[in-house]
Amino acid sequence: xxxxxxxxxxxxxxxxxxxxxxxxxxxxxxxxxxxxxxxxxxxxxxxxxxxxxxxxxxxxxxxxxxxxxxxxxxxxxxxxxxxxxxxxxxxxxxxxxxx
Amino acid sequence: xxxxxxxxxxxxxxxxxxxxxxxxxxxxxxxxxxxxxxxxxxxxxxxxxxxxxxxxxxxxxxxxxxxxxxxxxxxxxxxxxxxxxxxxxxxxxxxxxxxxxxxxxxxxxxxxxxxxxxxxxxxxxxxxxxxxxxxxxxxxxxxxxxxxxxxxxxxxxxxxxxxxxxxxxxxxxxxxxxxxxxxxxxxxxxxxxxxxxxxxxxxxxxxxxxxxxxxxxxxxxxxxxxxxxxxxxxxxxxxxxxxxxxxxxxxxxxxxxxxxxxxxxxxxxxxxxxxxxxxxxxxxxxxxxxxxxxxxxxxxxxxxxxxxxxxxxxxxxxxxxxxxxxxxxxxxxxxxxxxxxxxxxxxxxxxxxxxxxxxxxxxxxxxxxxxxxxxxxxxxxxxxxxxxxxxxxxxxxxxxxxxxxxxxxxxxxxxxxxxxxxxxxxxxxxxxxxxxxxxxxxxxxxxxxxxxxxxxxxxxxxxxxxxxxxxxxxxxxxxxxxxxxxxxxxxxxxxxxxxxxxxxxxxxxxxxxxxxxxxxxxxxxxxxxxxxxxxxxxxxxxxxxxxxxxx
Numbered sequence: 178x179x180x181x182x183x184x185x186x187x188x189x190x191x192x193x194x195x196x197x198x199x200x201x202x203x204x205x206x207x208x209x210x211x212x213x214x215x216x217x218x219x220x221x222x223x224x225x226x227x228x229x230x231x232x233x234x235x236x237x238x239x240x241x242x243x244x245x246x247x248x249x250x251x252x253x254x255x256x257x258x259x260x261x262x263x264x265x266x267x268x269x270x271x272x273x274x275x276x
Numbered sequence: 277x278x279x280x281x282x283x284x285x286x287x288x289x290x291x292x293x294x295x296x297x298x299x300x301x302x303x304x305x306x307x308x309x310x311x312x313x314x315x316x317x318x319x320x321x322x323x324x325x326x327x328x329x330x331x332x333x334x335x336x337x338x339x340x341x342x343x344x345x346x347x348x349x350x351x352x353x354x355x356x357x358x359x360x361x362x363x364x365x366x367x368x369x370x371x372x373x374x375x376x377x378x379x380x381x382x383x384x385x386x387x388x389x390x391x392x393x394x395x396x397x398x399x400x401x402x403x404x405x406x407x408x409x410x411x412x413x414x415x416x417x418x419x420x421x422x423x424x425x426x427x428x429x430x431x432x433x434x435x436x437x438x439x440x441x442x443x444x445x446x447x448x449x450x451x452x453x454x455x456x457x458x459x460x461x462x463x464x465x466x467x468x469x470x471x472x473x474x475x476x477x478x479x480x481x482x483x484x485x486x487x488x489x490x491x492x493x494x495x496x497x498x499x500x501x502x503x504x505x506x507x508x509x510x511x512x513x514x515x516x517x518x519x520x521x522x523x524x525x526x527x528x529x530x531x532x533x534x535x536x537x538x539x540x541x542x543x544x545x546x547x548x549x550x551x552x553x554x555x556x557x558x559x560x561x562x563x564x565x566x567x568x569x570x571x572x573x574x575x576x577x578x579x580x581x582x583x584x585x586x587x588x589x590x591x592x593x594x595x596x597x598x599x600x601x602x603x604x605x606x607x608x609x610x611x612x613x614x615x616x617x618x619x620x621x622x623x624x625x626x627x628x629x630x631x632x633x634x635x636x637x638x639x640x641x642x643x644x645x646x647x648x649x650x651x652x653x654x655x656x657x658x659x660x661x662x663x664x665x666x667x668x669x670x671x672x673x674x675x676x677x678x679x680x681x682x683x684x685x686x687x688x689x690x691x692x693x694x695x696x697x698x699x700x701x702x703x704x705x706x707x708x709x710x711x712x713x714x715x716x717x718x719x720x721x722x723x724x725x726x727x728x729x730x731x732x733x734x735x736x737x738x739x740x741x742x743x744x745x746x747x748x749x750x751x752x753x754x755x756x757x758x759x760x761x762x763x764x765x766x767x768x769x770x771x772x773x774x775x776x777x778x779x780x781x782x783x784x785x786x787x788x789x790x791x792x793x794x795x796x797x798x799x800x801x802x803x804x805x806x807x808x809x810x811x812x813x814x815x816x817x818x819x820x821x822x823x824x825x826x827x
Contacts, residue, residue, distance in 0.1 A: 179656050180287035184280045208503045215508060221519055224504055225611035228496035229488055229618060236438045243284050266507065275508065276515070 194248025202255030203238030209262035216269035289442035307413035308639030314361035316406035318771030348381040373529035403707035430495030437487035489622040532567035569593035584616035679725035689745035739790035746783030750776035
């Protein structure tokens with residue numbers, strides 16, 4: 178029995194929002210999260226973990242985006258998290274430089 | 277889990293699965309054969325090597341001397357790498373740093389060298405069916421635009437990871453009880469569902485490992501590093517490479533010719549005496565013949581002693597002093613260990629032949645999980661309330677998928693046969709011959725199956741034709757090389773023997789499966805349902821409705 182359609186989003190814009198939020202937004206959150214940690218921990222170890230751990234986090238974020246009722250809210254949340262992480266990266270880079 | 281979440285996860289599992297299914301099947305099928313890449317190559321060239329063949333047992337001085345006569349090595353950096361278990365090793369030469377060197381000595385070089393005959397081979401003349409299948413499993417043949425093939429295979433692996441996670445979540449509640457359910461006599465849909473769930477759960481750790489390590493190995497760096505290079509390293513890729521140990525060693529060339537060349541064999545012996553469990557994979561001779569000549573030996577710890585150990589030792593050649601040393605048993609860094617673990621888990625090279633055979637079987641099981649998933653998708657949508665045009669489209673799609681996927685077996689067997697019978701010479705045409713035989717026969721057979729449009733026929737014919745061709749492989753090998761199975765066995769040529777025996781076992785299994793195939797089991801009466809389901813289990817599990825929410 179295929180999934181019950183009553184629970185799935187049917188509009189194109191919602192589908193588009195969820196897929197892009199999970200795929201692009203999820204990627205941005207993943208990479209910025211690891212980058213932020215790189216300044217606090219050993220950066221070589223953190224960045225080598227990104228090579229495999231990054232895909233696990235990214236796949237999870239891709240999945241979570243589909244659970245939002247409104248796909249644009251998923252976009253909003255992922256963008257907000259990325260911005261917060263980016264701000265921390267910016268401050269880290271000034272006050273905790275690696276090089 | 278609420279009904280809403282359940283249905284959403286179920287739908288994403290279905291859609292991501294159906295999109296990647298055919299590509300993933302090709303990856304798993306070709307990848308499973310790639311476990312035996314080295315054996316296939318040893319068989320194909322009739323150059324079986326023994327298990328204790330190592331760089332350390334070669335006469336490196338004589339090899340360097342021979343290359344010096346051919347290529348003028350003075351001032352060059354030379355690297356010998358043994359990536360695989362085969363007689364030919366990779367040789368790369370840098371341009372000579374000597375400003376007075378001849379035009380020829382200032383050209384870089386790369387080739388394969390037979391360590392027995394010192395015969396060099398180019399990439400094309402060294403090509404093989406083993407290399408072909410190995411590269412097919414990450415779509416290297418689809419690199420039309422940059423690394424488009426690698427990217428495609430990498431993202432298929434990524435969506436495979438996604439499908440594994442959603443699949444486990446969807447089956448979570450019934451994961452234990454469903455594991456024991458197999459209803460081959462019930463409806464076709466139940467048969468496919470039970471097979472998909474049970475085998476999916478058995479293979480789960482294996483498939484999860486392959487999804488993650490596959491992503492990491494093929495697109496880990498390309499996809500993850502651009503932002504890192506731009507924001508963390510401010511575009512300084514040199515520093516980035518240095519941090520991750522990717523930059524080539526830099527040494528000063530003193531332009532002072534040594535009167536007597538130090539022995540590289542002696543350094544190899546010294547390194548092995550220092551760390552008895554060190555297996556050298558790369559020998560680098562830097563500034564050959566110069567006063568600042570150095571010998572760098574890089575390798576891993578023997579798997580029996582340590583799972584993920586990576587070490588290196590660099591000697592100054594004329595004085596014999598150690599410039600730097602990283603102990604493979606005690607000093608492996610986190611990034612080196614992580615990379616080593618990922619590679620070994622993916623290549624399955626840490627547990628000998630037995631483990632690779634288990635991995636091969638699990639690889640074929642994964643192929644079956646993929647196919648059964650596609651069949652569920654088809655059968656679940658083959659209902660009266662679905663529009664006829666949609667049902668038509670679905671059935672065509674599955675016919676095409678099955679034709680492409682299942683014909684890989686006879687096509688692979690045919691290519692093995694063709695390579696053995698028609699491809700005796702190691703010249704430049706080798707690569708294009710293998711491409712043509714494989715891809716044209718694949719196209720032809722797929723089109724035939726698609727036109728016939730009978731899934732039962734596709735299945736049965738690909739098994740039978742693959743098995744018949746497969747049984748011919750050891751015979752062809754015996755006729756062409758005289759190295760019949762019993763002969764290669766008694767001579768201890770394990771690689772040749774293994775592939776011949778492998779094809780016999782595989783073909784007999786395929787014949788056995790083909791003989792068991794019955795047209796449409798759903799047509800049989802339901803009363804032949806196995807009794808243990810009635811007696812040993814809750815009655816509610818037997819009724820079709822019990823699985824409604826799951827399917």
